[in-house]
Amino acid sequence: MNTKKLAKRTLLKNGTILDPVKEKEFEGNILLENGKIAAVGNINVDDADVIDCNGLVITHGFCDLHVHFREPGREDKETLASGSRAALAGGFTRVCAMPNTNPPIDSPESVRFIAEKSQNCPIHIHPIGAATKGQKGKELTEMAGMVDEGAVAFSDDGLPIMNGGVMRRILEYSGMLGKPIINHAEDDCLRNDGLMNEGLMSTRLGLPGNPTQAEAIMVHRDLELSKLTGAKLHVPHISTASATHHVAEMKQHYNLVSAEVTPHHLFFTDEDLAEYDTNLKVAPPIRGNADRKALINGLRDGTIDCIATDHAPHTIEDKELTFDLAAFGMTGLESCLGAVLKILVEEEGVDLFTVVKALTVNPRKIMGFETNLFTEKVAAELTIFNPKEKWVFSRNDIYSKSINSPYIGKPLTGKVKYTIVKGHLYSN
Amino acid sequence: MRLQNRHLLGLEGYPKEDIQTIIDTAFTFREVLDRPIKKVPSLQGKTIVNLFFENSTRTRISFELAQKRLSADTVNFSASTSSLKKGESFKDTVQNIEAMKIDACVMRHPTPGAPLRLTEYVDAIVINAGDGTHEHPTQAILDMTSLQEKFGYLKGLKVGIIGDISHSRVALSNIHGLLTMGAEVTLCGPATLIPPQIEELGVSVNYNLDEVIEWADALNVLRIQMERMGVNLFPSIREYRSKFGITSERLAKHKKEIVIMHPGPMNRGVEIESAVADSDQAIILDQVLNGVASRMAILYLLLGGKAES
Numbered sequence: 190m191n192t193k194k195l196a197k198r199t200l201l202k203n204g205t206i207l208d209p210v211k212e213k214e215f216e217g218n219i220l221l222e223n224g225k226i227a228a229v230g231n232i233n234v235d236d237a238d239v240i241d242c243n244g245l246v247i248t249h250g251f252c253d254l255h256v257h258f259r260e261p262g263r264e265d266k267e268t269l270a271s272g273s274r275a276a277l278a279g280g281f282t283r284v285c286a287m288p289n290t291n292p293p294i295d296s297p298e299s300v301r302f303i304a305e306k307s308q309n310c311p312i313h314i315h316p317i318g319a320a321t322k323g324q325k326g327k328e329l330t331e332m333a334g335m336v337d338e339g340a341v342a343f344s345d346d347g348l349p350i351m352n353g354g355v356m357r358r359i360l361e362y363s364g365m366l367g368k369p370i371i372n373h374a375e376d377d378c379l380r381n382d383g384l385m386n387e388g389l390m391s392t393r394l395g396l397p398g399n400p401t402q403a404e405a406i407m408v409h410r411d412l413e414l415s416k417l418t419g420a421k422l423h424v425p426h427i428s429t430a431s432a433t434h435h436v437a438e439m440k441q442h443y444n445l446v447s448a449e450v451t452p453h454h455l456f457f458t459d460e461d462l463a464e465y466d467t468n469l470k471v472a473p474p475i476r477g478n479a480d481r482k483a484l485i486n487g488l489r490d491g492t493i494d495c496i497a498t499d500h501a502p503h504t505i506e507d508k509e510l511t512f513d514l515a516a517f518g519m520t521g522l523e524s525c526l527g528a529v530l531k532i533l534v535e536e537e538g539v540d541l542f543t544v545v546k547a548l549t550v551n552p553r554k555i556m557g558f559e560t561n562l563f564t565e566k567v568a569a570e571l572t573i574f575n576p577k578e579k580w581v582f583s584r585n586d587i588y589s590k591s592i593n594s595p596y597i598g599k600p601l602t603g604k605v606k607y608t609i610v611k612g613h614l615y616s617n
Numbered sequence: 618m619r620l621q622n623r624h625l626l627g628l629e630g631y632p633k634e635d636i637q638t639i640i641d642t643a644f645t646f647r648e649v650l651d652r653p654i655k656k657v658p659s660l661q662g663k664t665i666v667n668l669f670f671e672n673s674t675r676t677r678i679s680f681e682l683a684q685k686r687l688s689a690d691t692v693n694f695s696a697s698t699s700s701l702k703k704g705e706s707f708k709d710t711v712q713n714i715e716a717m718k719i720d721a722c723v724m725r726h727p728t729p730g731a732p733l734r735l736t737e738y739v740d741a742i743v744i745n746a747g748d749g750t751h752e753h754p755t756q757a758i759l760d761m762t763s764l765q766e767k768f769g770y771l772k773g774l775k776v777g778i779i780g781d782i783s784h785s786r787v788a789l790s791n792i793h794g795l796l797t798m799g800a801e802v803t804l805c806g807p808a809t810l811i812p813p814q815i816e817e818l819g820v821s822v823n824y825n826l827d828e829v830i831e832w833a834d835a836l837n838v839l840r841i842q843m844e845r846m847g848v849n850l851f852p853s854i855r856e857y858r859s860k861f862g863i864t865s866e867r868l869a870k871h872k873k874e875i876v877i878m879h880p881g882p883m884n885r886g887v888e889i890e891s892a893v894a895d896s897d898q899a900i901i902l903d904q905v906l907n908g909v910a911s912r913m914a915i916l917y918l919l920l921g922g923k924a925e926s
């Protein structure tokens with residue numbers, strides 16, 4: 190990945206401009222001046238740095254609502270800086286960082302630590318604060334103070350908020366602040382010690398199963414509590430047909446709920462675990478093909494709003510273990526676009542607009558970020574990609590400190606060529 | 618006469634003709650075991666390590682005896698996985714052992730899939746001696762050898778597997794092996810101990826033990842683990858015994874001949890009554906002897922020893 194400071198004037202020439210807000214697609218140029226949008230359309234100038242975008246799509250910078258950058262505490266797995274590089278390689282200009290660090294981000298002071306450190310990072314990083322102190326699921330955190338320091342949402346991600354009474358209070362309190370709650374939706378009692386999706390595959394492999402109902406029941410509870418309290422709920426990494434159905438139902442009556450799906454729940458099925466690949470050990474687990482198809486349809490019909498990677502770096506030491514001892518999680522920023530375009534557009538015929546919206550305007554709307562990124566004077570936050578390029582994901586494509594990616598060796602379709610953010614141009 | 622797979626990790630998808638070859642070879646070794654000098658030089662110069670990450674005296678002794686009868690050199694390595702959790706990785710342990718120039722590893726491990734990992738870390742031939750709740754292929758082969766010995770055929774044989782199917786590597790390997798050989802399998806046990814969607818493998822599930830006894834030619838009775846009671850998998854020994862226990866009284870009602878197997882160790886008076894375990898219809902001790910013969914056959918075929926009459 191090459192890094193270059195943007196010239197005073199940069200012309201993105203002859204690209205297919207895809208405006209996810211106005212839902213328009215047209216051939217044209219974009220002129221950047223001093224790192225800001227100067228003009229979009231048929232503009233031409235002589236004295237600009239020219240980037241040939243022939244055959245490429247120019248759109249808003251991707252926004253990921255769900256990453257784990259491990260700082261503070263496990264800087265050997267990822268830091269805000271190394272995670273930013275992985276994001277840039279994947280076309281992401283803006284991410285929300287989960288608070289399950291060590292110690293967790295559960296106070297205004299710790300939110301400030303992330304916010305201040307992120308200032309020096311090449312992408313925009315927004316801290317998500319913990320919903321309960323120490324992520325223990327018991328006592329409310331100082332959410333208002335955390336909002337003042339830059340927290341954009343609250344979550345105990347990794348750990349489900351099991352107590353429904355606590356969840357209700359969390360929603361009431363965050364509803365007052367207008368910030369979404371993101372609950373890692375798995376009923377702990379039902380998932381028990383499940384290591385993979387419950388079904389024929391878990392039976393064949395002899396691994397304890399985690400049933401789809403563990404997620405569906407928790408999502409259903411959270412949706413009901415969200416409606417009860419009038420608060421915003423964002424359902425992370427939805428993995429089941431049943432939970433998708435519950436979200437669709439609730440959306441008919443109540444519009445403050447949203448949902449995300451990860452590339453890996455779209456790309457893999459539990460049959461891919463046949464060789465006990467610990468890189469496919471994630472929470473919630475990779476499901477069966479019927480669930481995967483339901484997620485694809487959920488994204489197609491708008492039930493699922495956005496794609497989020499749940500980028501979860503782990504060291505080799507934490508993954509090169511027997512299946513029971515290996516950590517949950519996989520990295521996903523660098524491989525995201527190639528994975529989702531291959532599955533959604535190439536294989537399933539989903540409209541490219543739908544996919545791009547799920548990576549750009551939709552997540553920004555959920556968090557209340559600026560969405561009109563093609564407007565003049567707005568700081569340039571753009572991603573330029575080849576939607577058709579076929580390539581094989583390899584270790585050389587990884588910028589994360591960790592390499593726990595099951596995509597290594599997998600053919601993908603669609604590749605990020607340039608990412609523009611904070612006055613810099615990154616080329617893959 | 619070589620087998621198609623270099624390792625023996627499980628019986629799912631294992632070739633039918635290879636299972637038959639192993640069983641046939643096991644019968645040849647049974648003859649060796651009946652001789653006054655029960656030793657052949659087939660694996661002279663070969664070194665086999667028995668890696669036991671979980672205690673299993675019976676399986677280890679059976680393998681060790683099979684190795685000694687074939688004149689192989691044997692090393693035993695036992696480690697509790699708790700010491701692995703304390704930092705020494707599985708990979709380190711097995712690579713250390715591999716560095717000592719080993720021809721084959723026989724491994725018992727509490728985690729499903731561990732033998733497959735082992736094949737990636739070492740060059741030696743790997744034989745799965747039980748991986749958690751996944752497979753225990755040598756047990757299933759000795760069970761099938763015993764059935765073949767008793768009945769003379771496996772195709773069309775009706776076998777009931779009784780008890781805790783969910784936590785049983787014996788059950789899963791038996792299911793795959795028996796179905797491959799053309800036998801019919803019915804599972805019977807508390808619903809809480811039957812794994813999800815198991816019927817899709819091609820077996821039947823029936824919670825009524827009497828119906829299964831009426832149907833079956835043979836019953837493979839699995840050990841029930843008392844600790845499952847504490848986590849709501851079954852309510853009491855009393856109730857287990859009354860609904861799923863194999864007692865002489867229950868068998869007498871059926872007025873038929875039925876062969877009883879048990880992989881051991883038995884909980885006498887729980888899943889199987891002593892009177893049944895010690896009766897003529899039980900072939901439990903034949904299973905033990907066939908265990909040595911079957912493991913000799915497996916080691917011999919996998920390690921490519923010279924033919925020996």
Ligand SMILES: [Zn+2]
Pocket residue numbers: 346347373425426472473
């Ligand atoms: Zn989560």
